[in-house]
Amino acid sequence: MARYEVYVTYKQGIFDPPGATAERALANLGYEGIQSVKIGKYIQIEADAGLETVREMCERLLANPVIEDYRIVTEGEA
Amino acid sequence: MARYEVYVTYKQGIFDPPGATAERALANLGYEGIQSVKIGKYIQIEADAGLETVREMCERLLANPVIEDYRIVTEGEA
Structure with a gap:
């Protein structure tokens, strides 16, 4: 049994709605300098x-390769 | 300007709807052994x-401390 961590982020230049919402909400809460x-x-x-299978899962389901990047980190055996 | 990464996860024992959905969807796509x-x-x-301020942002907005854990990693200066 292998363990993986996958980080999915919007590609450079793609609008990030939850991030933009959080930015605005933090400013509204009074946080400056963000x-x-x-x-x-x-x-x-x-x-x-295996890693190749996890990569395939990302391409097919876990990420949207059109607008998102993903990075897979192998965490070893569980 | 400091950079932080925050990892927000459901607490142990709390139902994780997106995770459960992904599990089922991967099984439906034919992936076994998940x-x-x-x-x-x-x-x-x-x-x-500072780190204390980022922790406060997590408590107030970025995470739901009732059902979620969060881990903050300081990534240094941007």
Whole structure:
């Protein structure tokens, strides 16, 4: 059983609605000096699957390759 | 300007709807041997703010401390 962590983020230049909302909300709460907030997904997978299979899961389901980048980190055996 | 990464995950024992949906969808796509999929948030912040302030932002807006845990990693100066 292998463990993977996947980080999904919007591609450079693609609008990030949850990040923009959080930026505005933090400013409304009185926080100053915020340059940027980006919100992506943090996915933890435990599976009998190799890295190539996890990459395929990302392409097919977990990320939207048109607008998102993803990075897979192998965390070793569970 | 400091950079932070925040990882927001459901607390142990709290139902994770996006993770459960992804698990089922991956099984429907034919992937076998999946033990668990958990989906949380991956937040990147650039701000003139200290760690304590970022922790407060998490408590007040970025995470729901009732059902979620969060972990803040300081990434250094931007």
